[in-house]
Each structure stands twice: as C-alpha cells, then as structure tokens.
Amino acid sequence: MKNDKKKYCVKHTSYVITNKKIEEMENDNKITVHFLGAAGTVTGSKYLIDTGERKILIDCGLFQGLKELRLKNWDFLPVDVTEIDTVLLTHGHMDHTGYLPRLVKMGFNGSIQGTAPTLDIAQIILLDSAKIQEEYAEQANKEGFSKHSPAEPLYTIKDAEKAIDHFKPISEGEWITLYPSIKVRFQYNGHIIGATFIELDIYGKRFVFSGDIGRKEDLLMRAPKKPEKADVLFIESTYGDSCLLYTSPSPRDRG
C-alpha cells in the first residue's frame, strides 16, 4: 500500500493557485488534492479534495485493464474513507463509478451525487459488475484456478445495492451549496448521457474537473458546455495525444 501511495497519491497544495491567495490559504484555507487513481494509468479516476473541513471525492472509478492494475482495486485507499463527506460523479462509466461498492463497504457513509441519468447508468453498471464478479468467484472456486481459497468477489450484488442507496440526484446547470463556503455546479459536457464537468467553488477559488469530454459535433449528444473560468483545472487526457477525426470512433465507443 505504501508503494501505491507513492505512485498514485500525488499531493498538490494550494501553492499552485495564485500568489494573491497564498497567504490566506496557507493560514486557514489550505486545500490538498490527492490523486487516488487515473495517475500513471487511465482508469480508476478518483480525486480527493481535502479542504481541511471537508473531504470531497470526485469520481470513484475502478482500475481496469492489465492484471496489475485490476489488483489495485483490492488495495485499501491510502485515506480514511469514513472521513469522506460526499462523492460527486462526472458520469456513469465504470472507470469513474465502479469502485463505489468497495468505498461503501469500507465505511463511506455520505451521499453519492450526480445527474439523474449518471446515477441511472451507474446503477446498471454496478449491478452488472457485481454479478460478473460473483459469477467469476463462483467459477474460480468450482475450477480451482484462483490462488485464494475461497475466491471472493471484489464486491457482491448486495454491496452494489448498498452503494446505490447513497445515490442523490442533482440538477444540471445550477449552483448548489454543498457546505458553507463550498458550492458545486454540474455542467453538461457531452460524452455520454448525463455526463458533466464539475465546478467546485471552495473559499472563493474555482476548481474545475473536466470529466471525459464529448465532441462538438455528434449525432446523438449536444456539444459540451464550457467553463467560464477556472483557478485550477483538472483535465482528463486519455486521448490528449490523439487527433480525433469526426469519422473515427467516438471516445465513448472506445471506453
């Protein structure tokens, strides 16, 4: 776990924001951001924002792909999950929501907020994922191909249902006061139904989390809205090195 923390939990303090606010933030309002996933790899998105008074998790994705990455889903997060106040979801894809049952199983007891379509998609995905994991563990026990005896699923359908009980739909495009001095707005960003970028205003500074961004021209989706401003921008860059032509498969088709 210590190695994971080194590799995946990169701390950034408020020094990156602006000179104007450094003094103020160094005193009382220091904000720390932990990258708990999607760092050094493209899945497992989880940003933990620690304001000193509140802990907010943006996305709660599952590591996918190579076995060494999937094994990371079994690690404990390098933070006390019982101290996380709320989870905000940019969209429903597995690499942004698939870890939620584990989070609840480990003691998270706050709300899980996203647009209604995002939560609808997440519900389908989590129940399906839990079913596959239960079946895989059952098969491993029957055929004896796991080195664990008995093989356990990462989470069960019951665990997924418990996570779904924490879902709280929010409106798109409206500022919502989460806590004193912390406001949030979910803004449509294309990609898939219900997908948004998330703007967090904390102590007067704006943090913007892009989520996976859709394209301007799309047969099914409206063009993404644009943030008006950001003091700190966190951007998904999975396809940042690619020039996506309109004739190429859309990112949502590619995962």
Ligand SMILES: [Zn+2]
């Ligand atoms: Zn996505």
